[in-house]
Amino acid sequence: MPELPEVETIVNQLSPLVKGKTFENINVIHKSILNIPEEDFNEKCQGKKILDLKRRGKFIVFNLKNALDIVIHLRMTGMISLKKSLKEKHLSAIINFKENFKFYFYDIRKFAKIEYLSINDKSIGREALSEDLLSTLLNLDSNKAIKAILLDQTIIAGLGNIYCDEALFQAKIHPLTPLNKLSKNELIILHDSIKKLLLKSIKLKGCTISDFRDIYGEKGNFAKELKIYGKNGKECFICSNKIEKIKVAGRSSSFCPKCQNQK
DNA sequence: CATGCGTCCTGCAAGC
DNA sequence: TGCTTGCAGGACGCAT
Numbered sequence: 001m002p003e004l005p006e007v008e009t010i011v012n013q014l015s016p017l018v019k020g021k022t023f024e025n026i027n028v029i030h031k032s033i034l035n036i037p038e039e040d041f042n043e044k045c046q047g048k049k050i051l052d053l054k055r056r057g058k059f060i061v062f063n064l065k066n067a068l069d070i071v072i073h074l075r076m077t078g079m080i081s082l083k084k085s086l087k088e089k090h091l092s093a094i095i096n097f098k099e100n101f102k103f104y105f106y107d108i109r110k111f112a113k114i115e116y117l118s119i120n121d122k123s124i125g126r127e128a129l130s131e132d133l134l135s136t137l138l139n140l141d142s143n144k145a146i147k148a149i150l151l152d153q154t155i156i157a158g159l160g161n162i163y164c165d166e167a168l169f170q171a172k173i174h175p176l177t178p179l180n181k182l183s184k185n186e187l188i189i190l191h192d193s194i195k196k197l198l199l200k201s202i203k204l205k206g207c208t209i210s211d212f213r214d215i216y217g218e219k220g221n222f223a224k225e226l227k228i229y230g231k232n233g234k235e236c237f238i239c240s241n242k243i244e245k246i247k248v249a250g251r252s253s254s255f256c257p258k259c260q261n262q263k
Numbered sequence: 264c265a266t267g268c269g270t271c272c273t274g275c276a277a278g279c
Numbered sequence: 280t281g282c283t284t285g286c287a288g289g290a291c292g293c294a295t
Contacts (some may be wrong), residue, residue: 001288032271058289076291077273090273109272111289142265153290161288210275250268251288 002074004128004158005201006212006220007055010080014060015053015213016102017082022098023048023064026114027158030092030107035115044116047098057157058202061119071115071122072105077211079114080105085217108211114210128158132151134191146190147175148249159194161251162207162229167193168255173177174262176246177255179261200225228254 002010023045028038036044044067060080067084068216069214070079073213093105093114105114126136131132131154132241142149149155150164167219168175173186182190201207204219209230212218227237232245235258 014279073290076287107272108274109288111271111273113290151289252286 001162001209002078002162002206003058003160003163003210004055005075005163005198005204005222006206007058007060007158008202009096009206009214009220010074011053011055011060013080014080017101017102018050018053018062021050021101023050023062023070024096024098027096028092029094030110031115032110033092033105033107033112035113035117037091041116042050044068049184056119057124057153058160059119059124060098061124068118071113071117071119072114073113075107075109075111075113078105079107079211080215081213081217082215083217103215105157123154124157125155126157126158128163128194133194134188137179137187137191138184143178143180144247145176146173146179146182147251149179151251152192155214158198161253162209162226163197163201163232163252165229165250166227171198172259172261174260175248175255177263180220183226185232230254 006047025042025046026101028034034041048064048067050062051065054061054063058073060250064070082106086106090106090109091104094102095105096102126133143222147164147168160193167190171190173190201222202220205214206212207222208219209223228243230242232254234243236243236259239256239258241256241258244257245252
């Protein structure tokens with residue numbers, strides 16, 4: 001599923017291609033992808049210049065001149081592609097620009113959204129790669145499970161199930177540990193793990209478990225770096241203990257019961 | 264206000 | 280082999 005590094009990869013590739021171009025229209029195949037009717041969307045965006053393309057958490061933000069933003073969330077299986085090469089039945093929309101440029105929006109599970117609104121109206125927390133993430137964690141006095149905190153986009157923006165499991169494993173923290181039971185040192189190590197994992201994955205153009213592709217249809221190379229996510233039932237590569245799976249905040253969470261002690 | 268669960272959706276894999 | 284069932288999950292809406 002696209003999380004911060006995957007969205008960053010898409011934005012890095014797409015940004016130089018759309019910046020400065022002018023929005024022409026969106027041709028919607030799967031209606032519920034938009035937050036407003038198609039004709040309203042086109043009326044509001046047609047002729048607007050793309051000032052900038054940015055990532056905010058897991059959102060892709062088209063900053064329009066004299067208008068609100070076009071905000072895309074890929075959710076589970078949303079894909080932006082320059083080529084019309086994927087399965088026709090998964091094509092959700094085509095976004096056209098005045099300068100004879102277009103991209104295709106594919107989505108297998110139809111969870112993804114393309115919205116016309118102001119990104120500032122969304123409640124989005126601290127960027128997972130921002131320098132003050134550590135102080136946010138240190139100052140947040142909560143007895144909620146650390147994994148639930150990491151997944152909460154209104155607190156920390158950009159982490160999903162994969163990078164949460166990996167970071168907690170690397171920091172040797174059990175996903176159910178309440179945040180306020182973690183020492184300062186443990187949070188420093190966790191913060192460091194998050195940062196290193198995200199930067200490494202960005203370098204490798206994201207993580208492809210099954211569906212993720214960049215705008216050229218290429219897979220990300222981070223999946224081979226995974227140590228714990230989706231590896232329940234297998235042996236921990238550090239201690240050879242059997243990796244277990246539990247539900248935390250509604251998501252499956254893989255962890256090593258020996259390396260990650262619960263407090 | 265905070266918390267927690269149901270909902271959206273399809274593909275894949277396991278089980279019988 | 281072919282069917283059914285369940286699981287995967289991000290953000291949001293709604294109920295408590």
